[in-house]
Amino acid sequence: MRESEDRILSNLDWGLMLIYFILVIAGVSNIYSSVYDAEKPGLFNLDTEHGKQIMWFGVSMFLGVIILFLESSFIRKYAYGFYGFTMLLLLVVLFMPAINGAHSWFAIGGFGIQPSEFAKVGVALALARFLGQSKTHLQANRNRAANMGVAELWGVIPFIMKNFETVTILAIPSILVLLQPDAGTFIVFTSFILVLYREGYAGNILLFILIAVFMAIITLLVADDSFMFPFLKIKLSGKTGIVMSLLTLGLIFFLLIKYFVLKRNRRSLYRALFGSLIVAIIFVNFIEVGYSKILQPHQKERIDLFLGKIDDPNGKGYNINRAKAAIGSGGFLGKGYQEATLANASQKHVPMQSTDFIFCTWSEERGFLGSFLLIVIYTTLLIKLVIIAERQRSRFTRIYAYSVAGIIFFHFMINVGMAIGLAPVIGIPLPFFSYGGSSMMAFSILIFILLKLDSERKIVLQ
Amino acid sequence: MRDIENRKYIITLLFILVAMIFVGRLFYMQVVDDKWKERAAEISENKVVTYPARGIVYDRNKEKIIANEVYYDIRVIPSQAKNTDSVALVKLLDIPMEEYVDKMNKARDYSYIKSSELVRQIPPNEFAEIAPQMYKFPGFFEVARTLRMYPKNTAAHVLGYMNEVSPTDIERMPYYKAGDFIGREGIENKYEEVLRGKRGVKYLLQDAVGVTSGTYEDGRFDTLALQGKNITISLDWELQEYGEKLMQNKLGSIVAIEPKSGEILAMVSAPTYDPNLLVGRRLGENYYNLQEDTLLPLQNRATLSKYPPGSIFKTIMALIGMQEGVITENSSFACQKSLVGCHNHPTAGGVSDAVKMSCNPYFYQVGRRIIQQGKKKSHFADAAIGTDIWADYVKSFGIGTDLHTDFPGVIRGHVPTTEYYNSVYHEYGWAFSTIYSISIGQGEVEVTPLEMANLACIMANRGYYYYPHFIKEIEGGYIPDIYTQRNYTKVDKKYFEPVIDGMWRVVHEPGGTARRARVDSLNICGKTGTAENFKMVNGRREQLVDHSVFMAFAPQDDPQIAIAVYVENSGFGGTWAAPIASLMMENYITGTISDTVKENRILNAVLIKDDVSNIVKPKK
Secondary structure (H helix, E strand, O other): OOOHHHHHHHHHHOOHHHHHHHHHHHHHHHHHHHHOOOOOOOOOOOOOOOHHHHHHHHHHHHHHHHHHHHOHHHHHHHHHHHHHHHHHHHHHHOOOOOOOOOOEEEEEEEEEEEEHHHHHHHHHHHHHHHHHHOOOHHHHHHHHHHHHHHHHHHHHHHHHHHHHHHHHHHHHHHHHHOOOOOOOHHHHOHHHHHHHHHHHOOOHHHHHHHHHHHHHHHHHHHHOHHHHOOOOOEEEEEEHHHHHHHHHHHHHHHHHHHHHHHHHHHHHHHHHHHHHHHHHHHHHHHHHHHHHHHHHHHHHHHHHHHHHHOOOOOOOOHHHHHHHHHHHHOOOOOOOOOOOOOOOOOOOOOOOOOOOOOOHHHHHHHHHHHHHHHHHHHHHHHHHHOOOOOOOOOOHHHHHHHHHHHHHHHHHHHHHHOOOOOOOOOOOOOOOOOHHHHHHHHHHHHHHHHHHHHOOOOOOOO | HHHHHHHHHHHHHHHHHHHHHHHHHHHHHEEEHOOHHHHHHHHHHHEEEEEEOOOOOOOOOOEEEEEEEEEEEEEEEEOOOOOOOOHHHHHHOOOOOHHHHHHHHHHHOOOOOOOOOEEEEEEEHHHHHHHHHHHOOOOOEEEEEEEEEEOOOOOOOOOEEEOOOOOHHHOOOOOOOOOOOEEEEEEHHHHHHHHHOOOOOEEEEEEOOOOOOEEEHHHOOEOOOOOOOOOEEEHHHHHHHHHHOOOOOOOOOEEEEOOOOOEEEEEEEEEOOHHHHOOOOOHHHHHHHHHOOOOOOOHHHHHHHHHHHHHHHHHHHHHHHHHHOOOOOOOOOOOOOOOOOOOOOOOOOHHHHHHHHHHHHHHHHHHHHHHHHOOOOOOHHHHHHHHHHHHHHHHHHHHHHHHHHOOOOOOOOOOOOHHHHHOOOOOOOOOOOHHHHHOOOOOOOEOOOHHHHHHHHHHHHEEOOOOOOOOEEEEOHHHHHHHHHOOOOOOHHHHHHHHHHHHHHHHHHHOOHHHHHHHHOOOEEEEEEEEEEEEEEEOEEEEEEEEEEEEEEEEOOOEEEEEEEEOOOOOOOOOOHHHHHHHHHHHHHOOOOOHHHHHHHHHHHOOOOOOOHOOOOOOE
């Protein structure tokens, strides 16, 4: 036991640990500032959000220490088990009473537990376990990646067919959180694309994502509109217009290929063109139906606001307008600690300023300098995670580390992007920073598992 | 598999790229773009404007003639207004039910938690009845605001009134914000900037529902409201009120000036109105009624009307004649009625006689000698020179010139010049024979009542005047120098005595035209006039009954008051204008009225007729 303790401590990545502590402490101080109440000045007062956050941090540290004393093999062995457990929780939570319109919470005593936060850990473990051992799949896919080229643009369908297990691991929690409904967590699950990308799947996935985002935005912009078809008095919906444009583009490419491409290359290009066209049309329909049929009205509004389709600074755009005003008014050096006039719990101008919009308080009080520093810290953390991932001999650990990086990256990107108006309003927490027990514990567990796995990198081969 | 190993760099690059985009965006939002700072201030700071009390206006005897009074607006917070007995409330506040329902709906639309106005500007006496009942209506509360009050109920035209600024005012004068009040007309308008003071601003922090939670930056950016300055004007409110009483049931104006200073003692325009009508919540309604009145009570006849001066102008003609050397004090002209009509009187043996008897042919001769001085062979060229000489003299009496009176909307009279006549006729197309009626104050010469009173001052001062003005003192300020400078006419002092002697005789001697103006102790000097006037009646330009005009000053040797009185369409100057002037002067100088019969005759006279019955029937 003595020996293992030494081994754990000496091999721990203290750099990662340090960044973790910096973020947690900065987060607690920030919550303290944002919700400070002169009547409850105590830092550890459990009636306050900062007091509770400290408590959750304590619980997280306790869990962390337990994790550090577990055997790595135990973690690997029960990866699926933990995944299954969290999926069960996601299923059960759907039958819990709705809070704020979503079945996302288990109310235990005075506290709420959000299983979707822990599901991220479960998915990361399960994915690492599955991809870590499935050499054959990987090999096959590596070959595919090398051979297929352009055809990967529509590689989604063959990917699903060939990687049924991987898709299932991701699809189950995705569907379950959509049923809550919790669009934010769903988007976070898409962060595993980053892992798949690193592991050799979907080579042009970044290009693919860019095109997909572009098409999605165009589709959303015209989704509710209709227009007159030129020369004919036929009213067409926006979606039909896009599909027709796609078909026209396809025709142009077809003609280009027909007249300007060598005959022997034509066949594969026709195939790629046809495949892309089909995928694109399905995608456009998927987005359109999702936007107009599945999304809640308030989610539609957020997207409309983000795209600039509607502008209503005091009504529907209230949140984002106030959030941006808080950040923008921070100036270069900020208003000073506990000096926020907007992102402040007593003023209530910025809603959810201790959770989803926590970045506003930080940014308003610490100004551009503080915001810059925080972004540097998060980016350092992300790069650190990549470095940790890349030094692993164990594929399990590497995939797990990339999962952690992906999850934190998406949380960071969407949360901060939302606060500064670069992303639509999606309610997900800023890791280690936002007030909330579930996310604090889940992110801590993510980090501590990684610390544990990483500490054994020299002795673990698998 | 190198390309797959390279993907770690792409992922790292992606992280860095997002970080750079965020940093760039944050730099723009927080450092470059000020939009969000303004927006933040808009959201979190409540700019509370503190209105200073408007300056008080005193009359020359330090009596308050414009004061402030607390009025009450009734406001409502919809979220707190529960179970309102709307029928009782509507009855209490004296507003129609529809208005109440409409205002309540608007209030709810605006905000549930912020207050909206329900009734504005309830006067204190009405509010005294409402206040004890207010507790029955939770959510409804009063907000005090200061409005003007005019304690003497007099001098409406002089004092002016206030109302809310219009969008065009705000555009023109950025100081004002919607809902501000601004002085209109009169002293309220002229001394607006002095009286209004300066608004103060307090920045308060407010939370998301608009509740104040402290001062912003400990009040570092707050400014204190600057109290409006009190001013004293030259008006004598008792004289003013007396003048208004004398002018009741008459149309016309009185302007009284202290010759020694140019201070305006009274400026009456009849009909007048109670200035307090244009305060408070019935302002709009009352203003509309006054505006629709065919007797034009809102018009200040003392500064906005001009008439031919009539015989009063003969005093100026005599002075110019003597100064130019074309007549002497003792020049005598026969009353030759073939030249111009006259009444029966003995031949005037000199200037004094001529003024006393107001002999038309005498002044025809004087006018001809001024206009046709024989400087050019051509009759027409000669008249052109003479007319400009004459016009320059007349203007030196302040007629048709800027009198720099501190009052808005003062018009000028008209002095025809050679240029003017050339444009009416053609050059060398006119001579004295064309324009002779100016010598007896008819025709193209026009003066305003204010200019006429100023002429009385010139007579009293024997040749100079101060610009007529109202301002006596601005608290902590100075009175402009222009009001202490003498303005000399082009006529020497020595020529005034025979004219003034004539004016004394007008009042005191048998055969004088204004015997009714006589007050034994006062030595009033005056000159009557009748102003011909024309008006469009039923689409035709008709001559109406002459305006009765009188200009006077008193006492002769130490003049304390100079006055001009116009009574519209009342005929000969001696009949109505002269006694009114004498009563005014007696009241001002002695404080009593010796001849109550004269006073009652004026007070009881009703001289308002409709235009049709005023038409002068052509003589057969």
